[in-house]
Amino acid sequence: xxxxxxxxxxxxxxxxxxxxxxxxxxxxxxxxxxxxxxxxxxxxxxxxxxxxxxxxxxxxxxxxxxxxxxxxxxxxxxxxxxxxxxxxxxxxxxxxxxxxxxxxxxxxxxxxxxxxxxxxxxxxxxxxxxxxxxxxxxxxxxxxxxxxxxxxxxxxxxxxxxxxxxxxxxxxxxxxxxxxxxxxxxxxxxxxxxxxxxxxxxxxxxxxxxxxxxxxxxxxxxxxxxxxxxxxxxxxxxxxxxxxxxxxxxxxxxxxxxx
Amino acid sequence: xxxxxxxxxxxxxxxxxxxxxxxxxxxxxxxxxxxxxxxxxxxxxxxxxxxxxxxxxxxxxxxxxxxxxxxxxxxxxxxxxxxxxxxxxxxxxxxxxxxxxxxxxxxxxxxxxxxxxxxxxxxxxxxxxxxxxxxxxxxxxxxxxxxxxxxxxxxxxxxxxxxxxxxxxxxxxxxxxxxxxxxxxxxxxxxxxxxxxxxxxxxxxxxxxxxxxxxxxxxxxxxxxxxxxxxxxxxxxxxxxxxxxxxx
Ligand SMILES: Nc1ncnc2c1ncn2[C@@H]1O[C@H](COP(=O)(O)OP(=O)(O)OP(=O)(O)O)[C@@H](O)[C@H]1O
Ligand SMILES: [Mg+2]
Numbered sequence: 001x002x003x004x005x006x007x008x009x010x011x012x013x014x015x016x017x018x019x020x021x022x023x024x025x026x027x028x029x030x031x032x033x034x035x036x037x038x039x040x041x042x043x044x045x046x047x048x049x050x051x052x053x054x055x056x057x058x059x060x061x062x063x064x065x066x067x068x069x070x071x072x073x074x075x076x077x078x079x080x081x082x083x084x085x086x087x088x089x090x091x092x093x094x095x096x097x098x099x100x101x102x103x104x105x106x107x108x109x110x111x112x113x114x115x116x117x118x119x120x121x122x123x124x125x126x127x128x129x130x131x132x133x134x135x136x137x138x139x140x141x142x143x144x145x146x147x148x149x150x151x152x153x154x155x156x157x158x159x160x161x162x163x164x165x166x167x168x169x170x171x172x173x174x175x176x177x178x179x180x181x182x183x184x185x186x187x188x189x190x191x192x193x194x195x196x197x198x199x200x201x202x203x204x205x206x207x208x209x210x211x212x213x214x215x216x217x218x219x220x221x222x223x224x225x226x227x228x229x230x231x232x233x234x235x236x237x238x239x240x241x242x243x244x245x246x247x248x249x250x251x252x253x254x255x256x257x258x259x
Numbered sequence: 260x261x262x263x264x265x266x267x268x269x270x271x272x273x274x275x276x277x278x279x280x281x282x283x284x285x286x287x288x289x290x291x292x293x294x295x296x297x298x299x300x301x302x303x304x305x306x307x308x309x310x311x312x313x314x315x316x317x318x319x320x321x322x323x324x325x326x327x328x329x330x331x332x333x334x335x336x337x338x339x340x341x342x343x344x345x346x347x348x349x350x351x352x353x354x355x356x357x358x359x360x361x362x363x364x365x366x367x368x369x370x371x372x373x374x375x376x377x378x379x380x381x382x383x384x385x386x387x388x389x390x391x392x393x394x395x396x397x398x399x400x401x402x403x404x405x406x407x408x409x410x411x412x413x414x415x416x417x418x419x420x421x422x423x424x425x426x427x428x429x430x431x432x433x434x435x436x437x438x439x440x441x442x443x444x445x446x447x448x449x450x451x452x453x454x455x456x457x458x459x460x461x462x463x464x465x466x467x468x469x470x471x472x473x474x475x476x477x478x479x480x481x482x483x484x485x486x487x488x489x490x491x492x493x494x495x496x497x498x499x500x501x502x503x504x505x506x507x
Contacts, residue, residue, distance in 0.1 A: 125346075132344065
C-alpha cells in the first residue's frame with residue numbers, strides 16, 4: 001500500500017510538473033510574441049541573429065538536403081522498379097523533399113545547431129548576471145534578447161528550407177542523371193510538372209513554425225537556466241531535445257492540417 | 260531616500276534575509292558590511308527588483324517600488340555587480356555606453372563613445388581598452404569597466420557590490436576617491452558593499468552590518484570604532500572567536 005501510494009504520488013508530481021512547464025512555456029511564448037510587436041525594436045540585434053541563425057546554418061542544411069535527395073532518388077528507384085514505375089523518381093523526390101524531408105530534416109539539424117547555441121548563450125548570460133545587468137540598464141531582456149531571436153528564426157527557417165529543398169532536388173537530379181540513366185531534360189521536366197504550389201507553401205509554413213519552435217525552446221531554457229555551468233549544460237540539452245520532439249510532433253499535426 | 264521595511268527573502272530551505280530594516284537619505288553614502296554569504300548582494304537585488312522579496316516593503320522617495328513605473332524607477336539607478344556582469348558580446352566602450360545608446364533620447368555613437376572613454380579614464384583605464392572585449396581584460400579591469408558602466412549615465416542612486424575587490428591598493432584608493440567624489444560632487448546616493456575596512460573609512464557616511472539575516476548594527480561612521488556591539492567588534496578586529504561562528 002505504501003509503495004503504491006508512493007508510486008501514485010510520484011506519477012502525480014511528474015504530471016503536475018509537466019503541466020506547469022507547458023503553462024510556463026505558453027506564457028513565455030505569448031509574452032515574447034507581444035514584445036516582437038511593441039517598441040522599442042532592436043533592428044541591429046535582429047539582423048545579427050538572422051545572420052547567426054540563417055546564413056551560418058546554410059552549410060549544414062545544404063549538405064543534409066544534398067545527401068538526402070541523392071539517397072531518396074536511389075530508394076525510390078529501387079522501390080519503383082518493383083512496379084515498373086521508375087519514371088516517378090523525379091516527381092517523388094521533389095514532392096518528398098519539399099513537403100516533408102526538407103522542413104523536417106532541416107528543422108532537426110537547425111535545432112541541433114541553433115537551439116543549443118541560443119540556450120547556452122542566454123544561459124551563460126543568466127548565470128553571469130548579464131540578464132540582470134540588462135534590466136538595471138533599463139533594457140527589457142525579453143525585447144533585447146528573446147524577441148529578435150524568435151523573429152529571426154521564424155523568418156530564416158523558410159528561407160533556409162527553400163534553399164535546402166532546391167539543393168535536395170539537385171542531389172536527386174545528380175544521382176538520377178549520373179547513375180540511374182535519366183535524361184537530364186526529362187528529369188527536370190518531371191520535377192516541375194507534377195509539383196503544386198500547395199506542396200511548396202505547406203513545406204515553407206512548416207519551416208516557419210519549426211523556426212519559431214527552435215528559437216522558443218532555446219530562449220526558454222536558456223533564459224530560465226539553473227545556476228552554474230551545470231545549469232547551462234542542462235538548459236542546452238533540454239533545449240535541443242524539446243525542440244526536436246516538438247518539431248516532430250508539430251510536423252504530424254501540420255501534415256494532418258495540410259492533408 | 261530609500262527605505263527598506265521588514266524585508267524577508269529565502270531560497271527554498273535557505274532563509275537569507277529575515278526582517279531587514281534600513282534607511283538611507285538622499286546624497287548619503289552607506290556602506291554595508293557583513294560576513295560572506297549573509298545576503299548583502301541579495302539585499303541590493305531585492306531593492307532593484309531583480310529578486311522578489313517574500314515579505315516586506317521598499318520605498319523610494321516615499322513611494323512603494325512595486326507600484327512605480329519600472330522603467331522610470333530603473334533609469335535613476337546604476338549598479339556595479341559583484342562579478343562585473345559585462346556583456347561579453349560587446350566591446351568595452353559599448354558596455355560602458357550601453358544605456359546611452361538605448362531609449363528614446365539616445366545619443367549618437369560618437370558622443371556616447373566620448374563619454375565612455377572619459378568614464379573609463381576616471382576608473383583608471385586607458386582609451387586603448389575601449390575597443391577590447393571584456394574577456395580580454397583582467398578581473399580587476401573588468402570590475403572597473405563595470406564601475407564605469409554603472410556611473411555612465413550619471414544616475415542619482417548607485418549600488419556598488421564590492422567595488423575594490425581584486426584591485427591593488429593604489430587602484431582601490433582611486434576607486435574609493437571616485438565613489439566619494441560621485442557622492443559629494445554629483446549629490447548621488449550610494450550604497451556600497453565591501454569587505455575592505457579602509458574603503459569603509461574612505462567612503463562611508465553611514466554603516467550597517469548584516470548578520471544572520473538581520474541588521475546587527477547601524478550608525479554613522481564616527482561611531483564605528485566606539486561601538487560595544489560584539490558582532491561589530493569581532494568583525495572589525497577579524498577575530499575567529501566571538502558571537503559570529505566562522506563556519507556558517
Ligand atoms: N539565486 C539564488 N538562488 C539560491 N540561493 C541564492 C541565490 N542568490 C543567493 N543565494 C544564497 O543567498 C545567500 C546570500 O548570498 P549573497 O550573494 O547575498 O551573499 P553576500 O553577502 O553578498 O556574500 P559575499 O560577501 O560573499 O558576496 C547565500 O547563501 C547564497 O547561497
Ligand atoms: Mg555578494
